[in-house]
Amino acid sequence: MNSTFSDTICAIATPNGVGAIAIIRVSGKEAYQKVSACFSKDLADKTSHTVHFGIFKSPVGVFIDEVLVTVFQEGKSFTGEESVEIACHASPYIQQQIILALIEVGCRLANPGEFSMRAFANGKVDLSQAEAIADLIAAQTKNAHSIALKQLRGNFSSELKDLREKLIHFASLVELELDFAEEDVEFADRSELKTLVNEVLAYIQRLAASFELGNAIKNGVPVAIVGAPNTGKSTLLNQLLGEDRAIVSNIAGTTRDVIEETLNIDGILYRLIDTAGIRENAEEIEAMGIERSREKIIQANIVLCMADSSVPNSIEEVLQWAKEIQETHQDKKVVIVANKQDISVNSIEFSEKALFISAKEGVGIEELKEKLVEIVIGDFSLSDETIVSNIRHYDALIKTAYSLQKAKDNLATGITADFVAMDIRQAMYDLGTITGDISTDDLLGNIFSKFCIGK
């Protein structure tokens, strides 16, 4: 394999800050040679995937650190290029000095995402796999992690490849018909074509539909809790957050302000909107009731409307609110929660329309969580199905579906093959942009520039 890039790039690959070890990545045609110029051993004859202890020094011989250097032969590295990883002590000063030394011997500081971009350009990963790396690193929950990992492992890519092959088969049938158009021959069995386009279209539509779930998993689901004063919103919030926080705050570097207002249920992150208001200034803010909540509702995907079932007419009132919210915001999911079921005055009457809980006693909380999960997951299967979580992929799928729909319609009207062929070519083009079989410099620049340096 021949790499297409002539220069050798370098960057710090580990997070910023102080720790025991940091990694500096070097990739390019002269990676061994350039690092050897700063290292106490010559890397030229080293076997790929071996580690070498030595002294890293500046080109003029100033000792910088004791390091472990790992070599990756061209074709066997992440980027596909000759690569070196330098593991040094994780001091900002040392990392800076090593980078400066590498630049002095002719390396260039890598652009954001440039290692991944080279891996793509050298055919080591496709575009959707490269994008999965960023998602994988950002993943905070089991499901977000699982979706990104599957994508990185190429599950999504191989499904797309299957679809693409079906479309190629379809196109070849249509094109064959086209070649003999003047003879007015229909080689392709149009009923087979129809079945095929229906099948692929349904699959693409299902993938596109999974984006709502994928996006919710990737970015979290904004939830608003609204209700009259003293309904128990703050108690419910504490119940929901209570158990979760202790688990999340363990071990890794999740920041405290993220934990504070998010809730991880079954690997889905719910972002509770404006809970500071509920918590800290309860009376003042709650006093304004539903009016005050308008802002929160606009930001939310799920609205929990809370009633105090110990108060006569409270549930009726909340049902009315919920109806208004649903009419104004048809994209929102509204859940009606009747609190204080232990002292309820009307639990039987409304048992179909509201979820009865006691936030104080912890009754019904599990059911509420199940409800929240059910709303997000719908009929998708997280373990078996591919869930699309990247908006670029979603856009491409929507475009693909549009062209396929046109092809389907045109087939139905018995239009000539050249129109259908055009639709199919467009669908294949759009589908190809996901994996990068079709790509432009603009598209690539746009994708990789969002990566961090060192990736």
Add this chain to the structure above:
Amino acid sequence: MNSTFSDTICAIATPNGVGAIAIIRVSGKEAYQKVSACFSKDLADKTSHTVHFGIFKSPVGVFIDEVLVTVFQEGKSFTGEESVEIACHASPYIQQQIILALIEVGCRLANPGEFSMRAFANGKVDLSQAEAIADLIAAQTKNAHSIALKQLRGNFSSELKDLREKLIHFASLVELELDFAEEDVEFADRSELKTLVNEVLAYIQRLAASFELGNAIKNGVPVAIVGAPNTGKSTLLNQLLGEDRAIVSNIAGTTRDVIEETLNIDGILYRLIDTAGIRENAEEIEAMGIERSREKIIQANIVLCMADSSVPNSIEEVLQWAKEIQETHQDKKVVIVANKQDISVNSIEFSEKALFISAKEGVGIEELKEKLVEIVIGDFSLSDETIVSNIRHYDALIKTAYSLQKAKDNLATGITADFVAMDIRQAMYDLGTITGDISTDDLLGNIFSKFCIGK
């Protein structure tokens, strides 16, 4: 070599946060076996210092990440134990899952500094080398880095070893005399003993004296700029900080508030005290003049007393201030700076006592910087001499010097050999604590608990 620890420890070794790569370290008798239980390849037969790509999974088979695993055979690793380094994608979630999986297969989360502690216990580094790692990571300047690196490379340790050997030679001579004490024989040539003790004592005292410089290099040198209103303190501050900041703020993760008020001259960090006062509330604060500066002076090692040489009597006044400061704080270095030399009314008269500058024109700034460096470095040679920067080492050197001084005094008075032998034994004991030839669990616990986890 047989490791003394029975369990296998693990920890994240790279800084917290998000990046491309993170490293998880595993060390102990069963490192290969335990990691193999979570990895797609068996590490048992892998050659030391080789890297293996594969899937890291939980013990029940849940995919966690694609990783690179490096193996280090017992005796050839940092800790001296069988070790594995797992390079994963730097997501907090993934790192957490990998650590949890390792704990499930029987690893234990490492205590702070436990990897270094094991390296010490297994004879891979001595105590002063282990301590140097922490200093190396914290080093922000060329000199701090250079001192720590020399210490890590064992320069200090080998000097101490030489000194210890001289003391052992000395002790053996004295003990020989002791064996024959009843026969009243003086085997040891007392003049040779005197020369030897003088030589070692002088060396130890020089090392101890270097601590002031070492500490200044390690922790920075606090500097106060004081003077009457409108003397030009703020202008001088800008001149001093001006050029430096652009260089420091590059590349690595130095925090902005550190940069703001520090000045790196020739690899020494000067911390400018209360410059916010000078910068932001200039008039109000400056109006209180020298009185107001008392607090700053107490915190400083170097006090820059500024005069406005365009104002008659200003220099006399500042010389008087400086005299008072020096009398009250004999440990401070006072530098008298006469600003506005371009419009000075008395530059010749005081040219011996004050450094004439023009902060506005940038005249004399280099000379001032040289002066600041000269004050800190004194007659030490940063390139050739060992500079002690660790307060524990300083304490041990002071104790050693105390015992040697006693030995010297006792030799001079012709006291019997057993007293001298006691002094020498004490000196050897104290010197031995630096490298850990002499150590207690308390001492070790105290040293390593200050390290970060993963080190």
